Amino acid sequence: MLGAGISGLLTATRASARQTPRPVVNGTRLNAQLMDLRRFGGTSAGGTHRTGYSEEDRQARVQVAAWMREAGLTPTTDMAGNLIGRRAGRLDLPPLVFGSHIDSVPDGGSYDGNVGTIAAIEVARVLEERAIRLRHPIEVAVWANEEGGLFGSRAVSGQFDPAELRQMTTSGKTVSDGIAFVGGDPARLAEVKRAPGSIAAYLELHIEQGGILEATGTAIGVVEGIVGIRQWDVTVTGVSNHAGTTPMDARQDAMLAAARFIDMVNRVVRARPGRQVGTVGRLQARPGAINVIPGVVTCALELRDLDDTVILRLFEDIRAEASRIAEATGTTFAYAPLHENTPAPSDPRMRALIGASAEALGLSTRVMPSGAGHDAQAMAQLGPMGMIFIPSIGGISHSPKEFSRPDDITRGANVLLGAVLAADAL
Numbered sequence: 001m002l003g004a005g006i007s008g009l010l011t012a013t014r015a016s017a018r019q020t021p022r023p024v025v026n027g028t029r030l031n032a033q034l035m036d037l038r039r040f041g042g043t044s045a046g047g048t049h050r051t052g053y054s055e056e057d058r059q060a061r062v063q064v065a066a067w068m069r070e071a072g073l074t075p076t077t078d079m080a081g082n083l084i085g086r087r088a089g090r091l092d093l094p095p096l097v098f099g100s101h102i103d104s105v106p107d108g109g110s111y112d113g114n115v116g117t118i119a120a121i122e123v124a125r126v127l128e129e130r131a132i133r134l135r136h137p138i139e140v141a142v143w144a145n146e147e148g149g150l151f152g153s154r155a156v157s158g159q160f161d162p163a164e165l166r167q168m169t170t171s172g173k174t175v176s177d178g179i180a181f182v183g184g185d186p187a188r189l190a191e192v193k194r195a196p197g198s199i200a201a202y203l204e205l206h207i208e209q210g211g212i213l214e215a216t217g218t219a220i221g222v223v224e225g226i227v228g229i230r231q232w233d234v235t236v237t238g239v240s241n242h243a244g245t246t247p248m249d250a251r252q253d254a255m256l257a258a259a260r261f262i263d264m265v266n267r268v269v270r271a272r273p274g275r276q277v278g279t280v281g282r283l284q285a286r287p288g289a290i291n292v293i294p295g296v297v298t299c300a301l302e303l304r305d306l307d308d309t310v311i312l313r314l315f316e317d318i319r320a321e322a323s324r325i326a327e328a329t330g331t332t333f334a335y336a337p338l339h340e341n342t343p344a345p346s347d348p349r350m351r352a353l354i355g356a357s358a359e360a361l362g363l364s365t366r367v368m369p370s371g372a373g374h375d376a377q378a379m380a381q382l383g384p385m386g387m388i389f390i391p392s393i394g395g396i397s398h399s400p401k402e403f404s405r406p407d408d409i410t411r412g413a414n415v416l417l418g419a420v421l422a423a424d425a426l
Helices: 002-019 027-039 055-070 114-129 151-157 162-166 175-181 186-192 212-216 254-271 308-329 348-360 375-379 406-424
Strands: 074-077 083-087 096-100 138-142 201-207 220-226 228-237 277-286 296-305 332-341 365-370 385-390
Touching: 027 055, 027 114, 027 406, 055 074, 055 083, 055 114, 055 138, 083 114, 096 114, 096 375, 096 406, 114 138, 114 201, 114 406, 151 186, 151 375, 162 175, 175 186, 201 348, 201 375, 201 406, 212 220, 212 365, 220 348, 220 375, 220 406, 228 254, 228 308, 254 277, 254 296, 254 308, 296 308, 308 332, 348 365, 348 385, 348 406, 365 385, 375 385, 385 406
Parallel strands: 096 138, 096 201, 201 385, 220 365
Antiparallel strands: 074 083, 083 138, 220 385, 228 296, 228 332, 277 296
């Protein structure tokens, strides 16, 4: 039945596109506002430093709220610090939610999150200018502290652990202080939690953050799902000793064991067919002196895949091999979970709507996974989710060199507009 429904919807969407002039976004305005947002944290290297809960973040929200009002939206900040712009629908129905985030990694780029946010406001503005009142209410969401771990969207989806309020963020504030700083109330977080089925759909436009679309000459990525992410602190414990007087065959060198661990993670992850990835992205040795054999090394292990069972199997394989490294080096390994994002497949209906919207514009598409986490991952717990990717030039992201062409941004926004209109008919 689902397949038949999608087929009928695609037919109707194509027929409507042929018979009715399709509204389009104002690409000049969209890209101008995107660049204007760089006033808040823009760097001389061409990127943006606007970490979650920072003063730049707070100032940018004031500007974004003003743009929301120009687009016919009523902006409010919820108790989790999310900025939500709402416009009523014709009927009393669950809202269509679309948007992204505006916080960045330290010294990051100017497109990650920002493209989806400004495009969502532009879509709402086109609806306002055309006097198009949808059946559903619409909510344009600017999620709080996405880069820190999807804090705002996870609060809405009910995945936020109150213990996380004590975590330090890149702005130098705890999550609790950061939420209050941008206008939320950490003592009232329970008020923002929504129940499954409380939204009609969630759509998010985003830069790919990889090089597949550019390399294949594809205009639009239709995201099949967002990978799950699991992270651990791995502590390797050996024995600190004098680097000059301890024979090589008498050492319990935690750094040597950690080095073998890092190489092993790469080998284990690559040995299994699939698109999984594994990374050791942080390493700290103690005591950290040149003339002392490291007694303790802490590193961070991260595994990602669309299937959580694959992640867990990889982790068990890595633990088994680490035990052999420990035995050979006279060390021990301990694992402490750091963070977990659940894999989130996109909804087949949303994929179909996005594909049909791109087809109506004559744009090529490619179904692909998202290797990065997004707020859509949390929102998929509440309703059907879909994501639209546009090319990232050179596959560069989280860097001042991050760039997407203005024409690609405009195309993506038009695909989002078409998908929102089609989703309203479901």
